[in-house]
Structure formats: C-alpha cells, structure tokens
Amino acid sequence: MAVRLPRPHRFDVGAALAGLLGGLLLWGVGLGTRPADDPIVLLDGRWPVLLPLAVTAGCEALRRVRPRTALLVGVGALALDxxxxxxxxxxxxxxxxxxxxxxxxxxxxxxxxxxxxxxxTVAATVVPVAVRRVPEALLAGVVTGLVALMPAATGWIVRNHRETAEAARLRAEQTALLAEMDRAQAVTAERARMARELHDMVANHLSAIAIHSTAALSLDDPETSRQALGVIRENSVDGLAEMRRLIGILRNSTGGDPEPAPAPTLDGLGALVAGARANGLDVTLDAPAMRVPAPVGLAAYRIVQESLTNALKHAAPGPVAVALAQRDGVLDVRVTSSYGRRDDDPRAPGSGTGLVGMRERAALLGGSFAAGPDGARWTVRAAFPLTEGDLA
Structure with a gap:
C-alpha cells in the first residue's frame, strides 16, 4: 500500500520558489558568501553552489508538513554550502x-x-577563541547565534504565544459551554417549579368544579344543583385568584410592576380545610401554631393541599385527618384518608403528577416523602428539617 505524502502548504511552496529564484539571481550575478581563495572552500567553482540551494528550497516547501525532516536535511545542505x-x-x-x-x-x-x-553557539564562540586566541574568532559564535539560536528562540516565543492563545480560546469555549449548561438547568428547574405551583394551586379547585358539576348534571334536584353551582362558583373564584397570584409572580420575576400576592403559609391551613369541607370532605385539622422557615411552610401547605385534592378525587367516603407536628428540629406533615372506592373510576380525572410534585418539594428542602396504603387508610407523610436561624 502506497504511503500518501502530505500536501505542502501553499505559502511554503511560494516561499520555496521565491527563495530558489532569489538564490539563482545572486548566483547569476556572481555574489557569494566567501571568496574563491578562502581555505574553507573545498568545492570551488560556481556550479556546486546550486545543489545546497536547490535542496534547501525543497526543504522550505516541507517546513510545516515535515518540519523535523526538513531541518535535518537542511543541516546537511548548509554543511555542503x-x-x-x-x-x-x-x-x-x-x-x-x-x-x-x-x-x-x-x-x-x-x-x-x-x-x-x-x-x-557557546561552542562556536569558545572553541575558536581558545584555539586562535584572536578577537576575530568571536565572529564564528556570532554567526552561529544569528543562523541557529536566534531563529530557534524566536520560534519558541511564537509557539508559546500560540499555545497560550489556544488555551485561552479553549477555556473561553468551556466557560461558554458551562454557562449554557447552567442556564439550561436553571430554566428546567424554574419550569419544574412553575409546574408544581400551577398544579398545586389549580388542581384542587378544578377537581371540586368537576365533581360538583357532575353531580349537578346527574341529579334532577334543583336544590342540589343550586348548592353545586355555589360550590362551583366559589372554587372558580378561588382558582382565578390563585392564577392571578402566579401571573403576578411571573411578571415580577421579569421586571413587571404588579406586586404579587404573598405565598401561602401554615396560617392558611384553616381556610384550606374549610374549603375542603365545603367540597364535601370530612376533614379534621391538628396543627398548633408554629414558626417554620418560609420555604418549608409553603411546601407543607402545598402537600396538604394536594393530599386533600387527591382525597376528594380518589378516596372512599370517610374522615380525612390532617396533622402537623414539630419535634426534634423536624416538621412532620401527615394526611390520612380512606383507602379505596366503591367504584373503579375517580370522581375527577388526575394528571398523575401530584405525588411526583410532592416528592420533589420534599427533596428540594432536604426532607423525605412517602405515600401509600396503611391498612384501610391512605397515608401521605412528609418530613422537613428545620434550621433555627431560618425560622420566620
């Protein structure tokens, strides 16, 4: 299999041709670097000069693709010259x-x-001076320095500058890539947070609307329909208020003027339970007054809200118990309801993301979450660690 030689760079080919033509011009007018009677001239005459010139010009064309080979051959051509x-x-x-x-x-x-x-260069300086003991012997070292050391030093400086510039470019690209990854992660996290907020705020009210509208359509009782429409209107108004709060948060995060409503806290659990009772749930609340960090209070409120929504949609008729307790630096949230239904279909469709959102809320605050059947009851439990310095 034939080995394909690399193609010389166009600039190097041009430099080689220019050097060859320039050398031929000097040769044509008879200009040389040494007189014919110089003792070092072993190959007298005009024609021997052309061989090292042609070889060096050929090496010049390979200066990029074969730099070491070109230099080694060039050393031989210079010795011949x-x-x-x-x-x-x-x-x-x-x-x-x-x-x-x-x-x-x-x-x-x-x-x-x-x-x-x-x-x-050092050897070309020291040896002639030591042998000949005349100042003119220093010229050998000067010539060697100009021909060999200075180009090598210049090349080393240029190479270092290029490598430094390349390293800076790679660092800039890596920094831009990391910044883009951080931005994408931040956008994903923000979307997940907005999805949790939207689900927790609206699902409860829409579930109640769906259940009571079904009851109003299925029962031919004006009084029952009137009560159902009242519940539907109340949940519609509350859901609209929650949506406006979320829109206010989004506008405020993008520099808008409207001031968003404050996020719900544990103080709002009473109103949340009252709304669940109006929707037909038999709810009891055991939540003594306590001071917890604002993020923990919001997460606990949303978990209770989602648990009541799930009980309204899926649980069998029976009591629902909501209990919050603070002990040993941990806020424990527990919601229990009846497990199973008389039929297989829930009274309102679910998205399947409620448990996922509650688990994410607990994990973001370093807490734990569990939900599942416990005998004849369905239990939702979340535990949040508390820090005294962060208590609100």
Missing amino acids: TVTRGNLVTVVMFTDLVYAAVVYGPPATARRIPWITGLL
Whole structure:
C-alpha cells in the first residue's frame, strides 16, 4: 500500500520558489558568501553552489508538513554550502527551517532545538577563541547565534504565544459551554417549579368544579344543583385568584410592576380545610401554631393541599385527618384518608403528577416523602428539617 505524502502548504511552496529564484539571481550575478581563495572552500567553482540551494528550497516547501525532516536535511545542505563559495539565500532559508521546526514540530522537538542551538553557539564562540586566541574568532559564535539560536528562540516565543492563545480560546469555549449548561438547568428547574405551583394551586379547585358539576348534571334536584353551582362558583373564584397570584409572580420575576400576592403559609391551613369541607370532605385539622422557615411552610401547605385534592378525587367516603407536628428540629406533615372506592373510576380525572410534585418539594428542602396504603387508610407523610436561624 502506497504511503500518501502530505500536501505542502501553499505559502511554503511560494516561499520555496521565491527563495530558489532569489538564490539563482545572486548566483547569476556572481555574489557569494566567501571568496574563491578562502581555505574553507573545498568545492570551488560556481556550479556546486546550486545543489545546497536547490535542496534547501525543497526543504522550505516541507517546513510545516515535515518540519523535523526538513531541518535535518537542511543541516546537511548548509554543511555542503559551507564548503562551497556559498549563497546567502541558502543561509536565510536554513534559518527559516530552524524557526519552523520549533513552531510546527512536535513539543519534544520544540523544547530541544533551542537548547541544542544554544550549546552550538557557546561552542562556536569558545572553541575558536581558545584555539586562535584572536578577537576575530568571536565572529564564528556570532554567526552561529544569528543562523541557529536566534531563529530557534524566536520560534519558541511564537509557539508559546500560540499555545497560550489556544488555551485561552479553549477555556473561553468551556466557560461558554458551562454557562449554557447552567442556564439550561436553571430554566428546567424554574419550569419544574412553575409546574408544581400551577398544579398545586389549580388542581384542587378544578377537581371540586368537576365533581360538583357532575353531580349537578346527574341529579334532577334543583336544590342540589343550586348548592353545586355555589360550590362551583366559589372554587372558580378561588382558582382565578390563585392564577392571578402566579401571573403576578411571573411578571415580577421579569421586571413587571404588579406586586404579587404573598405565598401561602401554615396560617392558611384553616381556610384550606374549610374549603375542603365545603367540597364535601370530612376533614379534621391538628396543627398548633408554629414558626417554620418560609420555604418549608409553603411546601407543607402545598402537600396538604394536594393530599386533600387527591382525597376528594380518589378516596372512599370517610374522615380525612390532617396533622402537623414539630419535634426534634423536624416538621412532620401527615394526611390520612380512606383507602379505596366503591367504584373503579375517580370522581375527577388526575394528571398523575401530584405525588411526583410532592416528592420533589420534599427533596428540594432536604426532607423525605412517602405515600401509600396503611391498612384501610391512605397515608401521605412528609418530613422537613428545620434550621433555627431560618425560622420566620
């Protein structure tokens, strides 16, 4: 299977062609980096200069796709150029190969090249001075620094800046992603809260309306129909008031002017039980006066409200007991009703989300919730931990 070589970058191909043409121009006019009588020139004549020039230009085209290979081959081409009359463009292209190997090469290569070129620069400075003992020997170190160390150092700086910028971009993307996730979770939580509030506020009144309207339609008794219509009207008015309260909360949360009505508390349990009695339930309330945190009071009120609604729709005729007690830093809420009905169908349809909403309310406040049959009774129990510092 043939190995497909990577395609050179368009800019690198253009740079290679420009370098080759520039080198040919200098070669054509006879400009070299060393005179013909220089002792280091082993390959005299004009033609040997072209081979390292062509090889370096080819390496320049691979500076991004094969930076290490291009640098290694470029080192050999530069060594060959050193023993000829030389071409300035070959040296310039080699410095770019050093730079590209640091910028585009693997991380290990990018770390090693500055150290290697630094050591070569020190050696090119110290050794000639120690051997020749003349100031002109320092020029070898200067040339090595310009050709090798400076491009490597520049490439290291550029690479660090690029990696820093890339890391900052990734952090920004991660921050935006986390912010979007937090926003989506906040929207989901708010929708769930609104769904619980809407269900708990309206279900009780609509259930009573459905039950009494069914009774009014099924019984041919003017007095019974009149009483049923009275209950229907009362629950309609109360349900409308609760809906207005919810709308007021929503408007206030979006910057509206209307002031929402206060959320219900345990002080409103008496009126809640009175409304349940008007709807036909035999309810007893055992709830001594107590001080609890506002969120706990609202959750306990909603659980009692939903439990009475379920008793109205599903429970068999019989007493319903509501009891609240505060002991050992815990508010205990218990609602019991008769278990089972004489027929299989509830007197009003249910959404199936009542128990889910009550369990969510308890969990949000770190409490517990349980509902189920207990002998001949259906028991709903919730327990909320209380904090003295949060008592209202």
